[in-house]
Amino acid sequence: MMEVLRSSIWTATSAAPDxxxxxxxHLDAIRAxxxxxxxxxFALLVFAVVGYTTQSLMREGPIKRILLWVDEAMLLLLLLYxxxxxxxxxxxxx
Numbered sequence: 352m353m354e355v356l357r358s359s360i361w362t363a364t365s366a367a368p369d370x371x372x373x374x375x376x377h378l379d380a381i382r383a384x385x386x387x388x389x390x391x392x393f394a395l396l397v398f399a400v401v402g403y404t405t406q407s408l409m410r411e412g413p414i415k416r417i418l419l420w421v422d423e424a425m426l427l428l429l430l431l432y433x434x435x436x437x438x439x440x441x442x443x444x445x
Contacts, residue, residue: 383437383444384441391433394426394430395426401422402422
């Protein structure tokens with residue numbers, strides 16, 4: 352019974368039984384997405400800590416506002432950099 356089920360699954364997908372998971376799932380694309388997602392989450396965490404520390408430790412003034420704007424600008428640029436890197440890598444892989 353199990354052999355009949357396996358053979359029908361393999362013939363339905365037209366992949367060879369020896370091919371493995373890599374014929375069904377693009378493992379390089381998943382690896383690239385995982386890498387870039389981890390990098391983005393870590394960047395968000397670091398910039399959130401920097402923003403929180405800046406807001407809680409510094410007094411109100413122009414330097415605090417400038418530092419918070421620079422923090423936001425750097426985060427935006429870093430996210431754009433990660434998005435470009437992911438797009439290039441996925442275009443290369445696919």
